[in-house]
Amino acid sequence: MLVQPEMDDRVSGRPAGVVILGGAHGTLALARSLGMQKVPVWLVSADTPLPRFSRYAHRQMTWPGPDDDGAVAFLLNLAATQGLEGFLLIPGGDPEVRLVSQSIDQLSAAFDVLLPPWQQLKWVCDKPLLYRRARELALAIPLTYEFTSLEQAAAAKLRFPVILKPNMGGRSRFARAKAVLANDQATFLTAYKWTAGEIGIENVVVQEMIPGGGESQFSYAALWNRGAPVAEFTARRSRQYPVDFGYTSTFVEVVDEPQLIDIARRLLGSIDHHGLVEVEFKRDPRDGSLKILDVNPRPWTWFGLAAAAGVDLGAMLWAIKSGHKVAAVSARPNTSWMYLVRDVVAAGKLISSGRLTKQAYLRSFGPVRAWATFAASDPVPGLIDIPLTVWRVLMRRILRIR
Template identity: 65%
Template sequence: MKPEPRPGQTPQGSVTGVVILGGAHGTLALARSLGAKDVPVWLVSQDTPLPGWSRRVRRKFDWPGPGDPNAIGFLLDLAAKHGLTGALLIPGGDGEVRLVSQSIEALSLAYKIMLPAWDRLKWVCEKPLLYRRAAELSLDFPPTYRFGSIDEAERAAIRFPVVLKPNMGGGDSELARAKVIRADDRASFDPVLQRAASEIGVDNVVVQELIPGGGEGQFSYSALWHDGKPVAEFTARRGRQYPVDFGYTSTFVEVVNRPDAVDAARRLLVSIRYEGLVEIEFKRDQRDGVLRLLDVNPRPWSWFGLASAAGIDLGAMVWEIANGRDAGRQTMPRSGTSWMYLVRDMVSAAILISRGRLGVGEYLRSFITVRAWATFALSDPLPGLLDIPVTAWRVLTRRVLRLSAHEQSGQAGSNLRNQ
């Protein structure tokens, strides 16, 4: 009698393809990496259409999103109706990560999943728990405040400037969309906290002292983990960001060697027996030189395409691991290799040049090292061609028009750092 197949596998034991839930630039890069290996890729998304324009995506399915009460039923029905049973399910957004991790047992009836269950993953996803675990492991992070009420926050002695973050990414609140909002003093802090508290509750708002400096001091650890240890890993530096003073997103990222980031990341991930793709963000505090932990992204990140350009094809490695094969020995990443989000980097560079913080020649020389672009690829040109008008529209509707609305209602001083 033949043994029953494990959940998420065909009777032959091989994975049938990859279903990616949500995401934008990181999802696009992952789809391209997998598609180059002739791996079938399906996209399930209710947000940006960008990855769905890729020729590497076989089909895009619209769905109500990870917050819908029937999200799990939708995904199980999708597998049954469209022959996706046995596919590897990879969440591409924060809300999707939480959904999949919290529902691994149910989703594993149809999909293979490379992600820890929520009782472990929550320790790096929920920021209060992340910083508690960091303290237990003697990892540095910025001084952080958390309040039980607005009154408590109003009485607290806060060292400004600070940033406000949601407890966890995902959702459609103002704070969730912005990811972080800066407040330089009490006058700007109080109204921002009150609006955030009215949407998600004050106990879900994390207030953290702002580490001075721009993106040049921000570093990331990027990796694929399996069975509680790294399969492949490298570190990178955020050379430029948008907006330039407090970045919503990276615009120029380059491979650098940061052993201290590797050491800190390993200690954190070992503590939860991590599994899957991950990016961990740090920032070097220019006041004391200490590298401080900021956030963890247990999903494909925006500059995921830099990995394969640097000689570490994490997408291909995920596929090998999912099929029970050896991913091969990691090669050394090509130091200095860079990734660029051209549309927004041009804006960031123009601002930095006007402020005297970047030379024209230095900016032009940075193109020499670019081996990966956020959207453009010769073998898959459509996303890159459509990205410019889509980005312009998103900036107009999500930033310019919203700012105008705030001004009309007397809320122009909110210091939004939105997309």
């Protein structure tokens, strides 16, 4: 719940601009937020081209990507040759988060890095460590199974349905899918063998699927500065695609859930967090507990909701880095964000299954104040999003057939 900038007499030298590594819709929203503040934004990406079409992208560059052996050297050379020393460096995707955090000592010689070092951050990024830390703090998590071999997994008595998830996002097919659902033992074993072959047994997380749909999915969104929250608010991820355990949110609305804030503060405070962050939860209808699912220390898909709700995390981030104070304000209620291209499909499936009425779906457009790609001041990304999405879907299907 957040903020308006207020000048501080002790203004320090601010960075000359921002470099964002990778990311898609969250990166686009952050670039727009910073661009509105007249901040030069450099986009360096090896994947989706969407943010590059923004008028707020000062410069765009491709690179070998965060998994390349020369990634750190590339960034240091970029800073030296393009005059980016002192720029704020923000990772926009999970592999970029890992690279920047693990290489923070080297990268800090050229950039102002907005992340904790990996020895702290790994406790919320790597899911097995996240769940261990949550248990240490007496915070609720889904029932999670730990296996060290295929034989052990085959002999286990599981509570179905279960979900298989990668320990952290990456470039593999499994990491891009984000989750695989298994409703029975045979399906589970097939999925487990495939996912273990993709990323290794030690990196596959197996959990029970918590009952409930979008009404049970919540998030804590915030900006932290050196171990303390500067601005924070809570939201419900009411619809997603796919509808049962989506890899992307499609309709998100501001809600008031104080318990989320208490839980997230305990978790993030334990690692002395620094930077942007979203913590994902699901309320278990069986006991009412809010269970931690994931932590994203980067711009997330629906990052644009923050500015629309009066909590402009990007502007606040820049204000802090410019030596300004930020005064706390609350996020505006009855404010929503929509990813229209995906939400039409998600809503269609929910309507056809009787879980959503057409009238309720049409009413949900009323409070929408932010869109995943479209903005009146920056229309081009919204215009190209549909053909880009169609192309990605076709390519996935072609690769699946092959």
